Structures are given as C-alpha cells and as structure tokens.
Amino acid sequence: MKIAFFNRSRLPSCRLRWKIRIVHWVLALLLFGCSSFAFAEEIIEAKGTEAPNVPPPIQRASPAIVRINLETIEKKGTLADGVEYLFWTFGGSVPGPFFRIRAGDQVIFQLKNDEKSSLPHSIDLHAVNGPGGGAALTQVAPGETKIFRWKALNPGLFVYHCATPHIPTHIANGMYGLILVEPERGLLPVDKEYYVMQSEFYTTGGFGEKGLQAFNIDDARREEPHYVVFNGKVGSLSGENALKAKSGERVRLFVGNAGPNLTSSFHLIGEVFDRVYPEGAIGSPPETNVQSTSIPPGGSAIVEFQINAPGRYLLVDHAIFRAIDKGALGMLEATGPEASEIFRSEPKAP
Numbered sequence: 001m002k003i004a005f006f007n008r009s010r011l012p013s014c015r016l017r018w019k020i021r022i023v024h025w026v027l028a029l030l031l032f033g034c035s036s037f038a039f040a041e042e043i044i045e046a047k048g049t050e051a052p053n054v055p056p057p058i059q060r061a062s063p064a065i066v067r068i069n070l071e072t073i074e075k076k077g078t079l080a081d082g083v084e085y086l087f088w089t090f091g092g093s094v095p096g097p098f099f100r101i102r103a104g105d106q107v108i109f110q111l112k113n114d115e116k117s118s119l120p121h122s123i124d125l126h127a128v129n130g131p132g133g134g135a136a137l138t139q140v141a142p143g144e145t146k147i148f149r150w151k152a153l154n155p156g157l158f159v160y161h162c163a164t165p166h167i168p169t170h171i172a173n174g175m176y177g178l179i180l181v182e183p184e185r186g187l188l189p190v191d192k193e194y195y196v197m198q199s200e201f202y203t204t205g206g207f208g209e210k211g212l213q214a215f216n217i218d219d220a221r222r223e224e225p226h227y228v229v230f231n232g233k234v235g236s237l238s239g240e241n242a243l244k245a246k247s248g249e250r251v252r253l254f255v256g257n258a259g260p261n262l263t264s265s266f267h268l269i270g271e272v273f274d275r276v277y278p279e280g281a282i283g284s285p286p287e288t289n290v291q292s293t294s295i296p297p298g299g300s301a302i303v304e305f306q307i308n309a310p311g312r313y314l315l316v317d318h319a320i321f322r323a324i325d326k327g328a329l330g331m332l333e334a335t336g337p338e339a340s341e342i343f344r345s346e347p348k349a350p
C-alpha cells in the first residue's frame with residue numbers, strides 16, 4: 001500500500017517550477033545589478049574649450065571624479081598670413097584646450113595619440129603631485145592610449161605640456177595648454193573670462209616669410225624666435241577674433257606662458273589690472289593696481305580688470321619689439337556708453 005505523504009497534484013508542475021526558478025534568477029540579477037550601479041563611481045566629463053574661450057565656473061560644492069580625454073594631433077596650420085607650420089598639438093589647436101576642475105577632484109586622465117602621428121607624445125600637467133606630472137605614465141606611441149589618475153590637491157592656474165624627448169622641441173612646436181583648478185569656494189564672479197597663452201615659434205624663415213616653415217632648432221637654442229604670439233598665431237586676437245567686453249564689465253584673463261624660452265611682460269594698453277594673481281597662485285591674496293605682470297615660461301597669471309571706457313585695448317608683451325615686430329599683440333574691443341568723467345578728449349585748456 002502506498003502512503004501518500006503529500007498530494008503531488010497540489011505541487012507546481014516541473015515546467016512551472018523551472019519558470020519560478022528563472023524568475024528568481026532574473027530578480028537576483030536585477031538586484032545585483034542595481035546594487036553594483038549604486039556603488040559605481042559617478043564620473044563627470046570635463047570638456048575643454050578652445051582659446052580664447054573658457055568653460056563656465058564650477059557650481060559643485062563638493063569634489064567629484066572627473067574624466068579628461070585629450071588627443072595629441074600633428075597638423076599643418078597657419079602661423080601668420082601666408083605662413084604655415086606643422087604644429088604638434090593637444091586636441092588639434094594651439095594652445096590645447098582649457099580645462100576647469102575643482103580642488104579635491106580625482107581626475108581620470110586619458111591621453112590618446114592620433115594614429116596618423118609620426119612621433120610619441122605625453123603630458124606633464126603642472127597641477128599634478130606625482131613624478132613627471134604624469135609624463136612617465138602617458139608616453140603614447142601613435143595610435144596608443146594611456147590613462148592615469150591623480151588628485152587635484154592645489155588650486156591654481158597651471159600649464160600642461162608635452163614631455164617626450166626632445167622635450168623643448170615638443171613644446172616649441174605647440175604642445176601646451178592651461179588647466180584651472182578652482183579653489184573649493186570658486187573664484188569671485190566676473191562678467192567675462194578669456195584664455196590667452198603666449199609662446200614663441202622658431203622658424204627657418206624670418207617673420208612673415210611665406211610658405212611652410214620648418215622648425216629652426218639653432219634659433220631655439222639661442223632663444224631668438226622670429227615669432228612671439230598669443231594663442232598660437234599672429235592675429236589670433238584681432239579683428240573678428242578680438243576679445244569683447246562692455247563698459248562697466250569686469251573681465252578676467254587666464255594667461256599662460258608656454259615659452260619655451262622667454263618671460264612675458266604681460267600688459268594691457270589702456271587698462272590697469274585691478275587684481276593679479278601672480279604665478280596663477282590662487283591661494284595668496286592678489287596684487288592690486290598692477291600695470292604689467294611677469295609670467296615665466298611654464299607659468300601663468302590671472303589678471304582682472306573693469307573696463308571703464310569703450311574703445312580698443314591692446315594685449316601685449318611689453319618687451320615691445322615682440323609685440324610690434326614678432327606678433328605678441330591682441331585686441332580687446334569694448335563697447336558701451338562713453339565714460340567722460342574717466343576718459344575724454346579736452347578740446348581746449350580749461
């Protein structure tokens with residue numbers, strides 16, 4: 001006699017049991033997926049801007065994990081009217097993109113070298129606390145990508161540049177840019193912000209000699225450039241491309257000097273800098289009422305001023321032969337009502 005301990009007919013069929021199991025597995029997978037997602041790092045992309053543009057101020061009140069993607073690209077471009085040069089670049093422009101992060105951020109930095117490049121490249125960011133500023137970790141052959149991670153400990157305005165031998169040649173050919181590490185509470189608000197970077201170019205032909213110019217290493221070693229320019233070429237900040245502001249607006253310039261050799265005597269003809277952070281050192285109190293500020297190669301300065309009267313203002317390296325004869329001249333065009341109590345012509349003696 002069979003004793004039925006349970007009623008088989010009340011249990012789910014084999015097929016149904018499998019269905020239940022599958023539902024359990026799916027639920028388990030979903031739960032695991034959700035919990036993994038909750039613990040995954042949230043990564044913010046830091047998009048660079050081409051000079052003279054600057055990314056907007058950071059609104060975050062706390063540090064974040066930030067990703068920067070940058071590509072090294074060798075490309076022919078214009079150095080002056082009718083003058084071409086084979087630039088080695090970060091991101092396809094000279095200077096390279098301007099990046100903006102916040103003190104305390106962790107940066108996942110990814111450097112790719114264009115597969116069409118003829119040489120390896122790398123990056124040394126002056127904002128990094130670690131050997132070579134990242135140079136040893138980012139030597140990338142053409143077509144290769146390398147990643148390193150660093151924490152932004154110090155606020156400030158920092159130069160970055162290529163650090164692949166022969167390093168001076170890589171810098172002289174255009175491989176540099178700026179990264180701003182904002183202090184935790186940010187910078188004081190202003191109306192306009194711009195990115196200006198000075199550098200020299202050493203060409204086989206003299207200033208203005210037409211055609212494709214090759215790099216002249218002898219002149220570079222003698223520190224005798226034919227070109228000293230803002231933002232990679234003669235006239236980058238002139239005419240249509242002049243910086244713009246209105247009377248009464250407060251303007252901040254993030255100024256870098258890539259050199260590779262010359263110290264800039266940065267000056268704005270027609271304005272006094274109300275505030276200057278020499279060396280891009282944000283942590284120190286700014287200097288006030290400054291006419292010209294010295295910016296060494298591999299250094300920077302933040303200058304701030306209020307435009308009082310409309311008209312044209314000239315950015316120069318006040319080592320003035322460089323401005324008039326070698327290209328270190330830019331323009332800021334200010335519009336707005338006249339401010340006759342500050343500046344006017346006087347038709348006759350009072």
Ligand SMILES: [Cu+2]
Nearest residue numbers: 121122162170
């Ligand atoms: Cu390089």
